[in-house]
Amino acid sequence: MNKELEKLLFNPVRLKILSFLFSVENASFKKLIEVSEATKGNISVQIKKLEDAGLIKVRKKFEGNYPLTLCKITSKGKTSFKVFLKSLQSYGINESADVDFKNRI
Amino acid sequence: MNKVDQIKVINDMINEARTNLKPLSFNLVFWGIFINIMSIIHYTFPSFIQQTNYSAGIYWIFLPMIGMIYMTRWNIKKYKEMGYSTTLGRVIKIVWAVFGLGWLMISGLAFYQGINPVPDILFLLGLVSVLTGAIIKFKPIILGGIFLLIFVLSLYIYPGQNALIVNIIGITLGLLIPGILLNRMKTNE
Numbered sequence: 001m002n003k004e005l006e007k008l009l010f011n012p013v014r015l016k017i018l019s020f021l022f023s024v025e026n027a028s029f030k031k032l033i034e035v036s037e038a039t040k041g042n043i044s045v046q047i048k049k050l051e052d053a054g055l056i057k058v059r060k061k062f063e064g065n066y067p068l069t070l071c072k073i074t075s076k077g078k079t080s081f082k083v084f085l086k087s088l089q090s091y092g093i094n095e096s097a098d099v100d101f102k103n104r105i
Numbered sequence: 106m107n108k109v110d111q112i113k114v115i116n117d118m119i120n121e122a123r124t125n126l127k128p129l130s131f132n133l134v135f136w137g138i139f140i141n142i143m144s145i146i147h148y149t150f151p152s153f154i155q156q157t158n159y160s161a162g163i164y165w166i167f168l169p170m171i172g173m174i175y176m177t178r179w180n181i182k183k184y185k186e187m188g189y190s191t192t193l194g195r196v197i198k199i200v201w202a203v204f205g206l207g208w209l210m211i212s213g214l215a216f217y218q219g220i221n222p223v224p225d226i227l228f229l230l231g232l233v234s235v236l237t238g239a240i241i242k243f244k245p246i247i248l249g250g251i252f253l254l255i256f257v258l259s260l261y262i263y264p265g266q267n268a269l270i271v272n273i274i275g276i277t278l279g280l281l282i283p284g285i286l287l288n289r290m291k292t293n294e
Contacts, residue, residue, distance in 0.1 A: 012106055012114060019115045023122035024189045031188030035121050063185070085115070088108055 133284025
């Protein structure tokens with residue numbers, strides 16, 4: 001597996017963001033704060049890193065008078081995440097852990 | 106963070122991302138009650154609803170349109186509150202949007218040609234219910250859709266039946282009861 005990707009996803013917040021976006025079509029910044037249990041500042045930094053790596057795409061728009069940030073996984077992000085999942089399986093620990101992500105690959 | 110922790114995080118996130126089916130259940134219950142109330146009013150006061158050639162058509166087109174506008178706004182609000190969308194959620198939205206369009210077209214054409222739209226609408230609703238139930242793997246909705254198709258068949262075989270009564274029974278079995286059962290379900294898909 002790509003060392004850079006491994007390093008990128010070693011951070012739990014980034015792993016949470018990418019795992020969540022892998023399972024949905026898109027998610028708001030607010031929802032990502034909720035699921036990752038991170039602070040606004042921290043999540044902004046981690047989203048930026050994922051975006052710079054080309055794994056996610058960020059779209060900003062306005063709804064009424066309020067800004068809305070939507071994040072979506074890119075095809076590169078999907079492929080990389082699948083590689084990451086396969087590498088986890090190759091360690092053989094999925095036999096002992098309660099995992100159900102195998103069907104998603 | 107070791108590999109086991111990473112797997113746990115991934116699993117937790119996949120579980121968080123499941124499609125919330127509660128809004129769908131509210132939609133089914135809303136339309137079940139709405140159409141039943143409309144049918145009961147029409148059945149109880151036929152002379153009032155059918156006082157002119159156009160009044161019944163207007164009643165059955167404009168009131169559902171108001172319902173559609175209300176539900177569309179409600180669904181948009183719910184989606185914003187949820188903060189994420191899934192492929193399954195999008196498929197359900199498309200299926201019911203196509204049904205809404207079909208409903209308006211059938212009602213409009215029936216109004217224009219002066220024919221009863223109930224069998225055609227129930228047929229379309231039956232198909233969409235079976236489709237929705239199959240997509241979300243929820244048997245009561247599939248069964249509800251099959252009931253609706255049976256009622257449509259009965260309307261064609263025995264045309265003398267009161268379409269409003271058939272409508273009330275069909276909507277109760279096809280929308281209202283499956284919607285309540287879906288709402289009571291503890292887990293989401």
